[in-house]
Amino acid sequence: MKKVITLALSLIPMVSDAALPPDVSWQTNNHEPLFASPDAKFGGTFRTSIDSFPQTFRTVGPDGNGRFRTWLLDGQPQLLQRHPDSLAWIPDIATHWAFGNDNKTIYMKLNPAAKWSDGVPLKATDFSYMLKFYRSKDIFDPWYNIFYTEMFDQINALDAHTIEIVFGKEMDKEDLLYFSHRLKPRPEHFYKPNQDANQDGVDDNFVRLYNFKPEPTLGAYHVGDIKKGKSITMEHAGKEWWGYSNRYYQHRYNPEKIRIRVIRDQDIAFKHFEKGDLDAFALGRPELWYDKTNSAPFQKGYIHKFWGYNQTEIGAGSFWLNTAKPQLGDRNVRKGIALALDIDGLNQNVFRGDFSRKPQGLGVGLGAFTNESLKPLPYDPQAAISSFTQAGFDRVGADGIRVNARGQRLSFAVTYSNQVMTPQLAYLKEQAKAAGLELTLNLVDGSSAFKYVLEKKHEISYHSMGSAPRPQYWEYFHSENANKPQNNNFTNYSTPQLDELIMKYRSVFSTKDKESLSREIQQVVHDANVIVPGVMAPYTREGYWRWIKYPDQPMQKKMEQLMTISGLYDLGLYWIDADVKKETQKAMKKGQAFEPVTIMDNQYKPR
Template identity: 30%
Template sequence: MNRRAMEVSMRARVLALAMLAGAALAAAEIPAGIVWETNLGEPLIGDPAALKGGTFNYFIPTYPLTFRLLGPESNDIFCAWNRAYSMSFTLVGRHPVTDAYIPWMATHWAVAPDRKTVYFKLDPDARFSDGTPITAADYVFCHEMMRSKEILDPYYNNYAESYFASVEAIDPLTLKIVGAMESWRPIDDFAVLWPVPRHVEKLAPGWVKEANNRPQVVPGPYVVAEAVPGEKVVLTRIKDWWGRDKRYFRGLYNADRIVLKVVPIANVFDYFKKREIDFMTVISAKMWVTEMGFDAVAKGWVHRKQEYLETPEGISGLHMNLAAPLFASKDVRKAMQHLFPFELLNSRLMYGSYARKVSAFEGTEYANRGLTPYEFSPAKAQEHMAKAGFTARGPDGILVDARGRRASFTLTYGNKLMEPHLTIIQQIYAKGGVEITLNLLEPATAFNRGKERNYEMILASRSTGFHPSPYQYFHSDFAKETGNNNLWGFGREDTDTLVDVYRFDMDKAARIAALRALDAIIRDEAFYIPFWKGPYMRFLYWDDVCFPATYFPRRTQQMLDWQVFWIDPARTARLKEAMAAGTSLGEDTRIEVDPWNVLPGLAR
């Protein structure tokens, strides 16, 4: 037995002894009358017939800035993959079809009558990727880490302070979490901790630098096995992963290897057509309508699907920095709204595929359905610019104020595929007397510019959870500092009150009223120009990539959310043979799929 195996074995023995020693303590500290809950009655998420094995080739637009989960630059382009096998392994999950709570890292949970104390029974089979058993102490350490100043992460410092009063290990497999406040959603608020290996992470001055390029030791099924700067990151599946046969993990996480190649977004389609990547989502409506006739589709080597889904929508659009001198004026911001040519963009570039967003909380019951988008009206834009002091045009046609200040700003973006849209916006705004300088940056750089508020206007989007998260976006706690998701630097006393009603009030009607009022204020303040929405995901995949009959679960926002796909080696051999011979497998003409019966609801 090697030294690593001996260490793991010894820890397992210590764990077993500690469990016996802690049994009496656990009984004493868990109040009588606590009702334990679990849920093994929901449908499987993956397909139990899914095959394990193979390599799934995908892309990331830039190489990771860090492999840390916390601290500076940890919210970069790679973070979704980094978190998928670590932070996403929370205590309790939410089923992506039924929305019910389901066991994840905990097998059982119990909410105390005070609705701020929650108990969890941890899965005794759970192990870190290095084989070390996962215990309640690893969740205690997660809380310690979130609170630590050594991580240089104000967001998580604030989060830990705002949401948790204490995190305690009753025994190695029983955890007690006390929230900082009574909650109307205690599982969502307090079951979000993930296990952090204390035996790996050593919090001390310099931790950020020390941990920067060190891959995570995780509870999930994949670990970083190879990282080539500027080229790729390779993830490998743990063969004897502890969760493989758990009910809600069955049929998920099937590929043996996931190769994430660094590919600029503008080049992804070319890489896909050359079969250098196996799957891609199609964001561009023009591409979907005009560029799907390539030979691999006609011969059935490639499939294309438009799957209708029901998901909350995160913010997506153009954002104005309230610290930028030009955008300090609400009238200027409203002028920008009235110049936004959605109808022109939708007809000319998007083939009428989309509807206009208006709410900051789209797809949830908290969206203010009484709101309407700002109409496209150059005349109203001129009125607002005049109120802001921009009454004359210079020799180049750009509006100027009495001080000679030009109505000019830079629009930062990180997706080259958006250039046709932004060029039309630039032209329309110029006709309205407003000059836009387009500034294309690397995706990771553009992302960080947004977080640091180092921009004037920026194109940015964020995903969202089951419930809206207005605190991190619109509360003044995050307007005071940069490095967070309050992109605009917005926050004031009355809106903070509305956010806090949503966070803390036990009356659902009050929470809905508060967020709808906040929604109306956000629209009126005009610092966010919402883009567009479509109730579907469009994607392409090669023939040896397989899916369940229902494709992605109902609540999927991106492919990474629920890894239900697998690689079929027989289909791989068939595909290679067909490609070598140039023969057809038969075109797949079933493009639109609606496994969750979304379309009838849209018609209503």
């Protein structure tokens, strides 16, 4: 890994000396390897799909944490980035950074070229407004209110392009970088708080006013044309996008538009892909990769297949057990459910052995933050029966399902969001019967499913969350979020012990101590059996029409997907070759074929 360059203040005269400590030393890093291809071509429209129209275009407040958020906010620029391979800190919105002497303060120098997608220049005050915005009660989002009040003391604009971030507690330098690098500003000019609003700078009617009004972005893409219920088009800021002044952004985000159609059924979406109406498609499901790719467009070489390994972080989840629901508050019941779910059989019989079992429910691949000693409970119907018996389900009904002395059946609904998951859950449902457990399938369409789970209506929810390089536990397991809607405590589980550990985790100074506490928290949650870990795939599998091109070395270590198929999480390395598209369409009309192509990128495959 290359060393970070340190520059003396005298070399960077943009900041007023009066606003900064006299001995401040700026750092930057413009010497990591580039990962985009200089052969990339700008232009064209990339076509993809989603299975439901978003509940809102807000990214905070009720329903603001839905799937479409990855397009609106999560994939947009932030203060700093990690290089996707070396993991070194590199510039993003900020070009330089420096540390104060109090272990609480970090300074960031913003790229003066940065502009919002509506053409308004980014101001340092957009970051101080961000803090005011997230603390406002008018956004109706307690997580943001609490986190940004407790984590940050203040964010100050020192001049037009320099900010001072002061945290509420002392941290080592690595933590100062980590907890500041992901900050994304809010465009103060866009919200124009009305003069009668509270003094928090956010309109009293924020939730209603901005429900379907997407805010400007700093990224290459912003929301353009909207056909409600049918499609959303993300439009590029153009070749003059300010981000291209950053060497790490050059030759990336090449399509001029990304058109996202709403296709509720994934099998129907795949047919659209085969016809050429979509440019790429996720082939993670074994029946897609192995079976449905035997069709003519693949065999004639019009559509190519890609399998690339990565080493990305795996987020929390699989089966979340809502302890606020009857019977699920009993640990013996939860342990019995974990023992009655045949996850390994699911992998072998439904996923064809391509996946691996998650060792525990709070995520993996997080370095020393991950408790490597944890192992999932195996499928064991007899052990499950023993646990259920201890919980009082000591008899079997005429239908084979266990009941307790009050005649209550051992039956729980599993909520999920997509029809493609039905065969997976149907397999588990059949296997669970051997332990006297009934699982009923509760399919809730797309974004409505996440809303259903956020409102804590589920008994068991089958979903996983994304993950940052460092796990966050307060939102998932602190008592502040238990038995309240619109937050990520999907299990409604909390204990005084967990509260204490979580608050220590948030407050300790050193990264090493934080890692130790993380492992301890994971052990406690693991022992509580509130999340049953499912399967994971350390790779991406995608199909794409042959006019889609990408670098000779496609994958990076922390690259989730090669192409934009489920949000702006990818690195934007691909491009559309218009000449190859014409060539392909001409060949199809004439019935001409090309050689079938399957690309395997094993650089980051586990050894």
